[in-house]
Amino acid sequence: MRTGIKKGVMGMKMGRKGVAVVAIAAVLITAVLIIEGIIVANFVADIEIVKRTTRELAVINAVDAIEFAKKALQQAVPYSFYKASYDVLEKGGYCASDDNSCAQQCKIPYSIPTRECDPWWRVYDNTYEIDSSTFETYLSNRIASIYDDYASLFFGPDYCPQPPGNVITEDKGEYKVHVYITNIEGGVIEYKSDNLEIVEHTVGFNDGFDASTFELFEFAKDTFIDNDKIKSDFNSADNKMADEGCKNIYLRDFCESDVGLSEESHILFCEEQLSIHCSESSRNDPCDFDNDNTITADEKYNCKVREEFENPVLNNDGTFEASASIDDCIKVGHDARFSGQKIEFGDERWVEDCDWPSSYIDVRCDYDYFGTASAVGQVKDVKNSYPIDSSWTTITASFRIASGNVAECGGQDPIETSEYVEDENSLCCPAITTNELDKAAGCKIQTNLPIPSP
Amino acid sequence: MKNRRLTIDEKGGIGIAIAIIIAIVLVTIVLTILIPLIFLKIHLVRVVEIQYGYSTADLTLLALLSDTDIYEKLSLYVADFGDNAIEGFNRDNVKSxxxxxxxxxxxxxxxxxxxxxxxxxxxxxxxxxxxxEFSANVDILLPYGKNKEKITLEIK
Structure with a gap:
């Protein structure tokens, strides 16, 4: 009996201990579950925080991207202008496209003759002037094209910039310009990503900066169209032939048997005198003709004309230099005029040793030199350079000029633009006295028309 | 059966058990409060640092490029044409x-x-x-023909 009670008491002790262990275990499990729940809840909350953070960063990035894009588009304004100035001036004020075909590349009106897509500004007295507003239109078109390239280049697939709709250029004078680029659609800059789209309506971009484009163009027109530099160069070279002793040759007395009676014989006499007094065997000359030992008066004139061509005309402040280089066609020649006092036999001034009936005293031969040339006119900005392509680059207006100081060319009919004109004489006219070096090869003129099918 | 009084050993065992349970409950309550706070702090610091760091780098770069003419000067610097005429452009001056x-x-x-x-x-x-630690990048436009170039600003 006593043993049974002991066992009962022992059982009760063991039972109470078991309850305590179970209770502690239950509290522990509950605590662990609570802590675990808190941790899991925090992780879930963290994921949400990370998502929101990511969104916030995406918004910040998008806003920054729009701001950076606006900076880029702003900077694209002067860069587009510089490049457009270079392109358009290089094509004589035309050219608004990068298309490969000649006609589209230049987009020169059909009324303007061209050669290898370069426009003629002058063919003798016929000028093909491009007025300032037309020049601005071509310049604006080219700016728009380049600006669009910039937008496409800068923006990746996530961006959808609208191309510029309008470009307005303003000449502010003193080598300053202002350019306005606006979009017909209102100027929308759009940022797109998987979860975000931001659209900003921008009226446009404008910038004012230094550039000599307009002044250079006007100076080029003034030099080669309003004032014919090529013609002036021929005349100037003619005057400078006096320094060579080839302009006026003063001779004393001659018998009629030496001079002749007719006008033709007088001219022939003067030509002989020219070859005697003006031709040289020396070769210290800018034009060194390898295949000849003597230099004729016409060759001297030819050299002087080339010197005049290359001698630049400067504008008032020396910023621009206008010069010309002969393309492949120059013709030169001269006229001779004889003068002298005819003395009849019996006159006290009679030249002795002459046979009668007459002799000449104070004989003089005068020469007028003239020529025509097909040239490339160039006006260069020598003081400023601009960041274009891969270097600091000067802008140069380039175009073709055919002119000279031959009066007959002045009356030439305007070049027909409805057909190709391939007659070399149509440029280098008239068929004046030439030497063999002055072939008119390649002096062709063509119009800006599509090539007809055979 | 007659009720038996608990022995001292039994009373001590129950007391210890109760003490353990109270300790567990207290620790649980403390951890319940502390753990979220610790996690919150860690995440807030991380998030704020990321946002602050990158935003600061981005905004600093943006502020730099917003300064008058700096965009063009940096663009010409990166294009690396050398020094030349445009407004007396000089690479060393740009750096300064x-x-x-x-x-x-x-x-x-x-x-x-x-x-x-x-x-x-x-x-x-x-x-x-x-x-x-943090960096921001931006593509800046170069003169026509040289495309674009990435500029990076790194800050602490």
């Missing part, structure tokens, strides 16, 4: 000018002068003796 601006911008945002401005062609402003 940019450094002057960043010396004002960066300390006000980060409290240090620790920054580095670079592009693919090299470092524009040399780094100070410090490790940078």
């Amino acid at each position: 000018e940019v450094a002057l601006i960043l010396d004002k911008l960066v300390p006000s945002e980060t409290g240090t002068r620790c920054y580095k401005l670079s592009y693919a062609g090299g470092v524009i402003i040399p780094p100070e003796d410090c490790d940078t």
Whole structure:
């Protein structure tokens, strides 16, 4: 009996201990579950925080991207202008496209003759002037094209910039310009990503900066169209032939048997005198003709004309230099005029040793030199350079000029633009006295028309 | 059966059990409060640091490029045409000018002068003796024909 009670008491002790262990275990499990729940809840909350953070960063990035894009588009304004100035001036004020075909590349009106897509500004007295507003239109078109390239280049697939709709250029004078680029659609800059789209309506971009484009163009027109530099160069070279002793040759007395009676014989006499007094065997000359030992008066004139061509005309402040280089066609020649006092036999001034009936005293031969040339006119900005392509680059207006100081060319009919004109004489006219070096090869003129099918 | 009084040993065992349970409950309550706070702090610090760091780098770069003419000057610097005529452009002058601006911008945002401005062609402003942590990139436009180039600003 006593043993049974002991066992009962022992059982009760063991039972109470078991309850305590179970209770502690239950509290522990509950605590662990609570802590675990808190941790899991925090992780879930963290994921949400990370998502929101990511969104916030995406918004910040998008806003920054729009701001950076606006900076880029702003900077694209002067860069587009510089490049457009270079392109358009290089094509004589035309050219608004990068298309490969000649006609589209230049987009020169059909009324303007061209050669290898370069426009003629002058063919003798016929000028093909491009007025300032037309020049601005071509310049604006080219700016728009380049600006669009910039937008496409800068923006990746996530961006959808609208191309510029309008470009307005303003000449502010003193080598300053202002350019306005606006979009017909209102100027929308759009940022797109998987979860975000931001659209900003921008009226446009404008910038004012230094550039000599307009002044250079006007100076080029003034030099080669309003004032014919090529013609002036021929005349100037003619005057400078006096320094060579080839302009006026003063001779004393001659018998009629030496001079002749007719006008033709007088001219022939003067030509002989020219070859005697003006031709040289020396070769210290800018034009060194390898295949000849003597230099004729016409060759001297030819050299002087080339010197005049290359001698630049400067504008008032020396910023621009206008010069010309002969393309492949120059013709030169001269006229001779004889003068002298005819003395009849019996006159006290009679030249002795002459046979009668007459002799000449104070004989003089005068020469007028003239020529025509097909040239490339160039006006260069020598003081400023601009960041274009891969270097600091000067802008140069380039175009073709055919002119000279031959009066007959002045009356030439305007070049027909409805057909190709391939007659070399149509440029280098008239068929004046030439030497063999002055072939008119390649002096062709063509119009800006599509090539007809055979 | 007659009720038996608990022995001292039994009373002590129950007391210990109750004490353990109370301790567990207390620890659980403390941890329940502390753990979220610790996690919150860790995440807030991380998030804020990320946002602050990258935003600061981004905004500093944006502020730099917003300064008058700096965009064009940096663009010409990166294009690397050498020095030439346009408004007396000079690469060394650009470096000095940019450094002057960043010396004002960066300390006000980060409290240090620790920054580095670079592009693919090299470092524009040399780094100070410090490790940078956050960076911001931007593509800047170059003169026509040279496309674009990435500029990177790193800050502490």
